[in-house]
Amino acid sequence: MNWGIDDSGAHTIQQVATGLYRTQALYVATKLGVADLLSQGTQSAEALALQLKVHPDRLNRVLRYLCSLGVFEQVEAGLYANNAASLHLKANEQGSMGDLALLFGEEFYQAWGSLLEAVRTGRDAFGIEFGCSLFEYLEDNQPRARAFDRAMAGGSTFFEAVPEAYDFSPFQSVVDVGGGNGAALIPLLAQYPRLKGVLFDAASVLEAAARDLDRQGLAERCQLVPGDFFKSVPAGGAVYLLSRVLHDWTDEQCLRILRNCREAIVPGGKLKVLERLVPGPLALGADLNMLAVTQGRERTREEMDALMRNSGFALEQVHELPLEVKLLAAGPA
Ligand SMILES: C[S@@+](CC[C@H](N)C(=O)[O-])C[C@H]1O[C@@H](n2cnc3c(N)ncnc32)[C@H](O)[C@@H]1O
Structure with missing residues (x-):
């Protein structure tokens, strides 16, 4: 094995295996409401952390990673602004995708933890995790049901x-x-x-x-x-x-x-x-999500x-x- 050469196959596995980085980093920034704070103008990670009562270094590391993915703009080291993508995360805006990021970071993320069991048994992963179907869960959790509706409509x-x-x-x-x-x-x-x-x-x-x-x-x-x-x-x-x-x-x-x-x-x-429609690339991913959260x-x-x-x-x-x-x-x- 030649450790010095970039092996494109290994790179693919690295990318695929670490998909959770994206979901959870986006979730954290959305849950904290970073995009809403940045709508007042460019701010440092320290200033944001002070308002949000979170750890400044850790917030900075989440935000610089998201910038590398094209969500938020790093104006200079430690200084952040909204960009076209992060504006979609603002809460209470028509078409906001914030609730989508929260749904994937919370309920869907938890359901996907039982994907293996779902593939083994034919049950839906959501049911394994939550003890009921997605729509029964929403019926019993009205605030989450409204968030689900907004997530569906958003973007x-x-x-x-x-x-x-x-x-x-x-x-x-x-x-x-x-x-x-x-x-x-x-x-x-x-x-x-x-x-x-x-x-x-x-x-x-x-x-x-x-x-x-x-x-x-x-x-x-x-x-x-x-x-x-x-x-x-x-x-x-x-x-x-x-x-x-x-x-x-x-x-x-x-x-x-x-x-x-x-x-x-x-x-x-x-x-x-x-x-x-399968086999579109978005459809193939959405199909697995359907497998995880529904039948x-x-x-x-x-x-x-x-x-x-x-x-x-x-x-x-x-x-x-x-x-x-x-x-x-x-x-x-
Ligand atoms: C994935 S959402 C789609 C919502 C909307 N059509 C859209 O495209 O954004 C599925 C919808 O089906 C509704 N639904 C689920 N079971 C239902 C039932 N048995 N009868 C009527 N509506 C139901 C849910 O409440 C939810 O609004």
């Missing part, structure tokens, strides 16, 4: 691209099934003034969504319907939207949701599914096609959205 710039990617003007109503806080529905209603929305999700999720829709002045055009998509979905919609819902569930569970949409849709209606999976185009065929839909078109997300357009077969 989801692809929602903004949906109204452009597909012409919704022929349709009068959209039912957003498992719509969370309405992050997909809001840009659609804003772009198409004739469109009426139905946001369908668990009752506790809808309470928070109502506030968001109100803030956007869209409350009057959007009905909030609580329910369980495994039992039924609101009937009579022209478009049924399933955004990042199917990837949470097994094929059998997806078929139940899709068949309920098929039963509810008006003749000539359309189904729109937003998901990443679901990311799917190939062929697998999505089969789910649609087996539930009475025919896949018609696949539109590209940012961040590797696809809009799969289908109609009743």
